[in-house]
Amino acid sequence: MNKLVLRSALLTMTVLGTGALLAPAPAMAQVGQASLRGTITTPAGNPVVEVTAIEVSTGIRRSATAGADGSYNFASLRPGTYRLEIKLQNGVRNSDAFTLRVGQNAGLDLDLSTPADTAAAPAAGETAPAGGDEIVVTGNRIRSLDGGQVGINITQRLIEQLPQNNRNFLAFADLAPGVRFIESADGSSRIQGGAQDSRSVNVFIDGVSQKDYVLKNGITGQDSSAGNPFPQLAIGEYQVLSSNYKAEFDQVSSVAITAATKSGTNEFHGEGFIDFTNQDLRSRRPTEIYPTTRDKVNSNNKQFGLALGGPIIQDRAHFFVTYEGKRIDSPYDVRPENGFPVSAVPSQYQQNFGSFSQRFNEDLYFGKIDIEPSDKDLIELTGKYRKESGSQIATGINAPSTATLNKVDEKRFMLRWQRSEDNWINDARVSYQDTKWAPTPETFGNTTFFQASTLNNGNFTRTDLLRFGGGGSQQDKGQKGWTLQDDFTWTGFNGHTIKIGTKASFIRLRSIEQNRANPQYTYDINAFSPTGFNDQVPYQLEFGVPTGNGPIDIRSSNFQFGVYAQDDWDVTSHLTLNLGLRWDYERTPAFVNFVTSQENLTAISPANYPNLVNADYNINDFISNGRNRKTFTGAFQPRLGFTYRIDEAGRFAVFGGYGRSYDRNQFDFLQQEVNQGAYAVRRFNFLGADSNPNNACVGADASTCLTWNPIYLTPEGRQQLLAGAAGGGREFRFLKNDLKVPYSDQFSLGIRGRFQQVSLELGYSHVASKNGFAFLLGNRRPDGSFFFNDPANPTDTPAPPFGFSPPGYNSIILGTNGLKTNADSVYFKLTKTYTQASPWSLDATYTYTEATENQLGETYLLDFPSISDYAMLRSSGVPRHRLVMAGSIDLPLGFAFSSKLQVESAAYQKAILNQSNPFQRVIVGRETDGSGGGWGRRQIDMALTKYVPIRFISDQTRLRFRVDVLNVLNDYNYITFNNDPASQNWGARSSYDVGGNPPRTVKLSVGYSF
Template sequence: MNRTMFRAALIAATTLASGAMLMPAPVAAQVGQASLRGRITSTADNPVQQVSAVEAATGYRRTVVAGADGSYNFASIRAGTYTLEIQLKNGTRNSDAFTLQVGQNAGLDLDLSAPAAPAPNTTGQPATEETVVGSTTSNSDEIVVTGSRIRSLSGGTVGTTITQRLIDQLPQNSRNFLAFADLAPGVRFVEENSGGAARIQGGAQDSRTVNVFIDGVSQKDYVLKNGITGQDSSPGNPFPQLAIGEYQVLSSNYKAEFDQVSSVAIVALTKSGTNEFHGEGFYDYTNQALRDKRPTEIFPTPIAKVKTKDQQFGGALGGPIIKDVMHFFASYEGKRRAFPVDILPGNGITVASLPSQYQNLFGTVSSTFKEDLYFGKIDIVPTDGDLIEFTGKYRKESNTGVNSGIAAVETASPTKVDELRAMGRWQHTADNWINDFRVSYEDVSWAPTPALFANSSLFQSTIRNNGGVTRFDLFRIGGGSNYQDKGQKGWTVQDDFTWTGIDRHTIKAGVKTKWVKLNSLEQNLLNPLYTYDVNLFSQTGFNDTVPYRVQFGAPGVSGNSVVKSDNFQFGIYLQDDWDVSDRLTLNLGLRWDYEKTPSYLDFVTPAENLAAVSTANYPNLGSADYNINDYITDGSQRKAFKGAFQPRIGFTYRLDEQGRFTVFGGVGRSYDRNQFDFLQQELSQGAFRTREFNFIGNNSQNPCDPGLTCIAYNPVYLTQAGRDILAAQTVGGGRELRFINNDLKVPYSDQLSLGVRHRVRAVEVEVGYTHIESKDGFVYLLGNRRADGSFFFNDPANPTDTPSSPFGSPPPGYGAIIIGDNGLETKSDAAYVKLTKSYSAASPWSIDATYTYTDAVENRQFGETFSLDFPSINDYPTLRSSGVPRHRFVTAASVDLPIGVSMSGKFQIESPRYQKAIQDTANPFGRTVVGTEVYSLGDRWGRRQLDLAFTKYIPIGFVNDQARIRLRVDIINAMNDRNYTEYNNDPNDNVVDAASPTVYRQRTGYSIGGNPPRTVKLSAGFSF
């Protein structure tokens, strides 16, 4: 969708939103809140005066004055099970119980003049068009009947709701409540390695574009990549699952109140205490005796199972402090894991082909993880018009940092995560307006630190194919290279105001202000790294004594590698949900966001960097295809981006009177933000500099000419004293120079959806289409140029020459110029079919199933920011996305069996992954990006997994009537599918030999990533 179209949409949204002040407004809830509106028909001599919604579990009550036509509007109430108390001129009526889900916009009409109805619905489930509520037998306090079912008014949003039953019943490998988000169209929950590190992905965009709101408060990670604080490379859970009531997943076209998200928005509601004491506890356990062998324990030589131990345990308690007035809820969950990881040589090289002194480094080993999660909540209802809540969460975790790959165990960097969050909320409800005020605090730290402080060695070898040579990393030993401490700390104040004073309209306005300090300590290569050309398949033997390169970090002029930025964020929105008629609802919104990042805006390019890229020192940029002055600043050239206007328009149209058929759609723009981990590198690269020196004659593939950073080797350079000499003897010391564009924009996505929903009894079928384009993603490019200003150089005298990036042409004494800019783009077109049937006592089974076909493209390899193969991001071709399967089917189901056991399952299958690679050719001289699907599992699917769970509840007959013991067995990956993750990605490799046992597209190893072998997990618990 082009900018012209969106300007038009912006003008339309602004006009409509302004006009809403003069026209009739329906209900719309704040983030995470539910809403309900409708019309109550009564006799002319006994009109409706007011309507109260009363939560069954807590006595929480909200009252609104009815309109002259009997209309009522609860614009923002928390999800739960309610009854309506209807005050008539003469007498009071009560509806039967009904349930509102998190984020649900619902309609419910009541007819007090209708004839007697069947027995009331007591399931506590959302009413359907077949469900009538109660009967009308007198003018006293009796149950009344609905004229129609609860109907959805969800507008153009695409997504799903994960109910408490789904969270409780569905099998899962880890207690990460987000594990079921992939039931929404276009959403993937990806476990990236055997340790369980997981991420949420929406469409063709990466994880940094998602946002999770818990009780209306954003959990956005402003520094790291995984979108949610604490989740970067962590197998931990973001929140105790026992404390989550239910959550809503929105994959496209959200309303204006959603900020800092351009792919998936997840809205979760926490549990609250009730007027009765309730509690529960659980213990989950599995070990190596309860799982099948992993492929690496079978191939190429069978070995004993490596120790596996997974313990998860916790409990929750809630109840009244003062009945109907004050309640509490508290929970704790712990996780202790020992899980196998695979340390193997690169490129499928066998361990037996390595020197004997290194062979014991490889194999399957055990890594450990520990997490503790705490949550507490107090809610107070001092009056019928006020709700006060206080919540707090603390998360603490640590791990050994050992991951699958080529790096030996000793190179690990254990990671610690500490996260504290607190929130205070006051919601006040008047006759025709609601104000929701929140103050929240966050303090998050993510800190990997090397387990060993010592020299690190990287051994490289080569593959020869079709006359060409490709170098690859073989394995690594020594000290770890990951030494960081990154996080965010600060306060947020937000206020949402809802006005229902105009008929058929609900008008919302909100403002959020945030003061958050971002910090980053990053000391790359604090342990020096020596790289060796080992010549594994030559006759000269394995070279592990003379390196060809050394890289190490050392303090710069300031000596302070901690980068801090006192960021200021501001957002404002206006939303109007307008019932144009009984069938048509429009959702019209406009949002604007602003962020000030002083570390970027006030940055002054150091004099050393200016001198390094000056015409006198580096004339190569004089004829370059970019202007380095666009990336140089004296502290006054940069301005905060102010163009983040975001129109969002949705609609719902009921084709029939009963609302069985509904057409919906929407269009909107959503801005995300620039990740601080990118922006801070401009500062940190100068404060703690990475030096690089190459040694003459020791690199068989790329001999270097003598110069400032290409010197003769001396064994003293293996010591700290020698490295000090190297750091002091040259101006640049081989370090990189980082520059960021002075006119940096903010990433965003344009979204469009169109679909139809059809409900038959309790089954809802949805068919839809979504189109999402994301633009202005952050990218790092190579700024080096050759002497004539070119990026590539074609040497006619060398007919075998192929294109190469100009790493060999840096400013004298320096390693490379890296420039940061906007330019990453993705586009996805998806068609989906979604089927949902909810569980009820009368119909004790459920199913949620979603099939999605996605045609996604991108201009860079999925998940990669550094783009150093072409001079400009515009030179990269737009190809099929390597991060999105074309076909994906996910289903989850549960059923109560006659033997008193509940059975549930989740099944997912997707098409093979798509991988891309750079291919260079001499004749014709050129560089292209090529891609293909991997061979995968017989070229049928890329990932398949079936999980099952069987649960038995046993009443225990004391404490209270609801007390029971729970016994459960989970079978994870019941079909024992092996979803391999390592594939040959060298398009020139079509020969099988000792140096390369596989060819292009074939599997190179036996690692299965985050997909476990068949595993049985035993659980026991109790509740009362």
């Protein structure tokens, strides 16, 4: 079957590629392109012969033969400003300029039947003659044919004008219903759609997927990085879709973002900027005020860049290049969890707590050349290079010595050829990527980890206090390879835009994961005395070592293939149907060809580990012989949408749709099965050093539960531990043989209306995701049970069987599917577009969401025996109420003002609670206290810009002086809350940490453009 799929994929690519080169094959518009179609009504006897769309800035022309009824169809146009040249049988008419947005499916009907000299004044949004032959097209005349898509377009003006902190162009994606842009305390950021996590998003730049196949962020290079995925100077605009995208979109089950880069024009244009802020330009962070006011931590944020574009050959070839850099020193805090007092920690360790500063560097380069050798051809070549370095650590329990050295290195190149004919377009792309994410500990040596334990009414909890010494893991992960895409659109059938496309990727995934590169010694400070502080005898030691069973560099030559068909069918002048179907396939040899080692088979055999004989699962479902795993071939994805225009002008429309969208299983999960056999974390537990009544030494084999000896602090002592234990405390990873692929089902229904430059939208969306990946605990007690449920034993608690591992080994961890989420949202969206006549804009989106999930906000579900034991409860990561507003206005004397407001309700948190009466273990949840005033988060940002024309190089040359004020009201948006359900303070603020939410900050900018 796999060979057949591969042959079919290669044959399809060959046939489509040959058709692109030799014959007028059906063609299709690629992700990110705009489309424009409509009907031109003319006087009797003077029909339309040809319609040409001319890109104003470059002179690039695209022509389409008009139908007998005056219909025309441009199925694939770069986003930009255009005018129409309408060739009649007798004469030529021209429209004025109008703008097509990225991903926009636009309709524009023109009525030229009224002579210019007798035309009456047009109604609002109608077409009118002006200046004899020029046709005035107002923005209100262009109607949307987007079907069931739910989202928003982020224009160049929004990107340029709105205040922001880090110049990440994705920061405005939260204007789309159900989308959040989340910044963490370490400067990293991520996109979240509905109740799904970040790995389910995808970003397309110039039609090329930026999907991270290995790590969790969804976008290459973004995992735990404070950097930006792309230079903002290079982004022209982008579209954010939170649900119900068309069949062109692949490897995404929540948010799809498609961005178009800038191109050079027929005039030379350039710009440069410098942004700056430091500790003197910000208010004190809460941790610099409470519990006592102290000096600010040094912070420094410098961002700078330049761009240049222009003609190589007038109307035929253009170039665009840009560079952006970051040099950031940012503060972070080290403090215990749950408000544990620092004063209770011995003085020799207290210097590890406090506020500190970390450094981050980023350099981003992008270049683009476009060539139009003929009126029918467009060739584009783009390249991107990203490089990051510095030191990184998040606010929490980790002392500065445990910081990680950043290393992100990313290269991408793309060659595109678009061929246009009267009734078809072919869009072919070849792209190459080479990405690397390689964090390394800044300090090497022993790591010390302090925890405080409490036992309250049978509920045992641990509070993490401090980790210091050596850093954590050493990793090197990435992806490299080629992608071939070919997309066709056929417009030869009246009323239909038929699209087909295919994509094949040959990607080599790699992963080096050396967890516990520094040995970690974990101390229960309450182990010997409830009033003392145990820092002498750890209860656990973990350290990583190669096993010798293969290379630690895990590689997998993956093959990905996708094909789709889409028909945008204008059934009547009022009804448009968007009918699509796609199919995707991915083969991961590292998973499919994996063979479970004999050591693992022996360790879990009935003779050695009889606990699984009566277990509630079959371990054979997780054992691979290299032939019993198949690649999933059922990823068929219908994508259906409709638009019904209520009135003749199309100003009001009802829309809706249904779509299924498959994502993929993250390689970071799949590689762990291989990695555990090549590089394993050894775990040893020490007798009498743990106050947990259900500690790991209860029921465990004596070879991994030993008496402490200080020699174990040395490499020689750790080698003794390895030599004296058969399994060496190694953990097992078993993945289910019939792993499924995560997907979501998406429904939408709503109404859109247009009033001059104002657009309104009221809608409902439902997104249900299934088959999310999770790890479960495979250990069982001697009788095969997960919980030892004995009500007659009052000292027992329903704890997971961590202490009942195979003799000599650590726990069995099972990888499977089964995570689910549901998000039901009602939203209202208002957009007022900016025009020269009305120089202000407003985008506002309010979303109410009821979201549920069967997880605790993480991948490791080790508290119950199966995923079915986790009920669907309110989602931890989705606020019920969320309002985002952004606006700008031109002021007199060359000033411009802009602002952005974000308000959302309080977060929800869940935890496990043990109950002795009745004897059970349950998941409980509650809203956190929030930040006050009834909201969970609020932030208002403002910016004032002054433009000074200097006319040095051209009439458009000007200086720009700008002041951004972030978090104007200095709201404290706290993010850490007590997570102990047995505590009376559960859900209350446990620290003054505000994460990535800045205090009131002034950012100064100066720019130059011509």
